[in-house]
Amino acid sequence: MDFYHDINTNLEDLKRQSLYKQEHCLQSPQSTTITTSAQTMINMCANNYLGFANHPQLLQTAQQALTDYGYGMASVRFICGTHAVHQQLEQALATFLQQQDAILYSSCFDANTGLFETILDARDAIISDELNHASIIDGVRLCKAKRLRYRNNDMDDLRSKLKSCQDARYRLIVSDGVFSMDGSLAQVANICTLAKEYNALTMIDDSHAVGVIGATGAGTCEGLPVDIITGTLGKALGGAMGGYVAARQELIAMLRQKSRPYLFSNSLAPVVVATSIQALKLLQQTPELRTNLMHKTTYLRHGLRQLGFEVLGDQHPIVPVLVRQATIAQQMASLLHKQGVYAVGFFYPVVPKDMARVRLQVSAAHSDAELEQVLEIFAHVGKQLQVIKRT
Ligand SMILES: *Cc1c(COP(=O)(O)O)cnc(C)c1O
Numbered sequence: 001m002d003f004y005h006d007i008n009t010n011l012e013d014l015k016r017q018s019l020y021k022q023e024h025c026l027q028s029p030q031s032t033t034i035t036t037s038a039q040t041m042i043n044m045c046a047n048n049y050l051g052f053a054n055h056p057q058l059l060q061t062a063q064q065a066l067t068d069y070g071y072g073m074a075s076v077r078f079i080c081g082t083h084a085v086h087q088q089l090e091q092a093l094a095t096f097l098q099q100q101d102a103i104l105y106s107s108c109f110d111a112n113t114g115l116f117e118t119i120l121d122a123r124d125a126i127i128s129d130e131l132n133h134a135s136i137i138d139g140v141r142l143c144k145a146k147r148l149r150y151r152n153n154d155m156d157d158l159r160s161k162l163k164s165c166q167d168a169r170y171r172l173i174v175s176d177g178v179f180s181m182d183g184s185l186a187q188v189a190n191i192c193t194l195a196k197e198y199n200a201l202t203m204i205d206d207s208h209a210v211g212v213i214g215a216t217g218a219g220t221c222e223g224l225p226v227d228i229i230t231g232t233l234g235k236a237l238g239g240a241m242g243g244y245v246a247a248r249q250e251l252i253a254m255l256r257q258k259s260r261p262y263l264f265s266n267s268l269a270p271v272v273v274a275t276s277i278q279a280l281k282l283l284q285q286t287p288e289l290r291t292n293l294m295h296k297t298t299y300l301r302h303g304l305r306q307l308g309f310e311v312l313g314d315q316h317p318i319v320p321v322l323v324r325q326a327t328i329a330q331q332m333a334s335l336l337h338k339q340g341v342y343a344v345g346f347f348y349p350v351v352p353k354d355m356a357r358v359r360l361q362v363s364a365a366h367s368d369a370e371l372e373q374v375l376e377i378f379a380h381v382g383k384q385l386q387v388i389k390r391t
Helices: 003-016 056-069 084-096 108-119 134-141 155-163 188-197 249-258 270-285 287-307 326-339 368-384
Strands: 033-035 040-043 101-105 125-129 146-150 171-176 201-205 228-232 243-247 318-324 344-346 356-361
Touching: 040 368, 056 270, 084 101, 084 243, 084 270, 101 108, 101 249, 108 134, 108 201, 108 228, 108 243, 108 249, 125 134, 125 155, 134 171, 146 155, 155 171, 155 188, 171 188, 188 201, 243 249, 287 318, 287 368, 318 326, 326 344, 326 356, 326 368
Parallel strands: 125 146, 125 171, 171 201, 201 228
Antiparallel strands: 033 040, 101 243, 228 243, 318 356, 344 356
């Protein structure tokens, strides 16, 4: 019985099962190409959907914000950690998401873990999509409400689960807006219809959708009567860090009183907050970025299908290329790296058995030439691994 010996054994097990995550150390800022100690590659796996992670205008805002507001808040929000910019960003997010108010967290992970236990208890029921993000699963675990799980995006199953908890005081349907392993969208309109029919509330985590989906980029909930929206500042909205909940005013007021990650964790750095305000403005001033992103996404999806690849999902810049076998996904990712495309393979237990895939993510900042090159390299690697036919 040796504690550290056991940890080492478990680490060895992860390596043997190819589940050990190796971190690639970047030597360049986040962009459409990235440089590691070994090489420069086209980056096809960042959540940098709008190219905001290193946008010149946002860098300028960030530099000015350091001068104006300093670096750290050194406090939680309710002691001396609330600056005017925090309230401005909360208002800007609420307005953009068509909600009454919003509250900032250090991450969307924190937002999701601080939400459910604050607003529901053992008399209530949470009906959750089986593919929901780990932070939702953890948040639901912290809450005493009864838990029901419905099959991914299956509205019949959701209906039957709703029927089975009509005796609960409140029902809350919970879903990701975008299922990030599949690049597919939740049926938010249908969820809202069922919620009305079975007297339930709705919560959507739109982390992969805000800035990307919807006529104005407000996400999968745009124009729909969703009660609670959570999301991140760590993806399309600049990619630094931070999360939020947007909802009715009294719900947000209660979160400020009781939500544990909000009360007991440091306030977001004002440089991140001020820059996020600018990111939100930039997003609204440049709708062509989203149109561009969708054109590029369609180009890549179409090109991969033409080459004979099986591509999952729809209408979202997450483009998963299904190769089925875990070993093929790993080999493909490694050959792609060698030829200059950075993409990651996903396999069981992250996705179902025999559904292994290499996931690509398009950015509005990718040039046409870069995506053309990605297709060329995919053609080459696909033939090499016999995922597609040689012609
Ligand atoms: C990325 C993501 C999160 C985590 O966001 P952070 O702000 O990085 O904690 C939560 N939920 C979903 C659906 C996500 O895609």
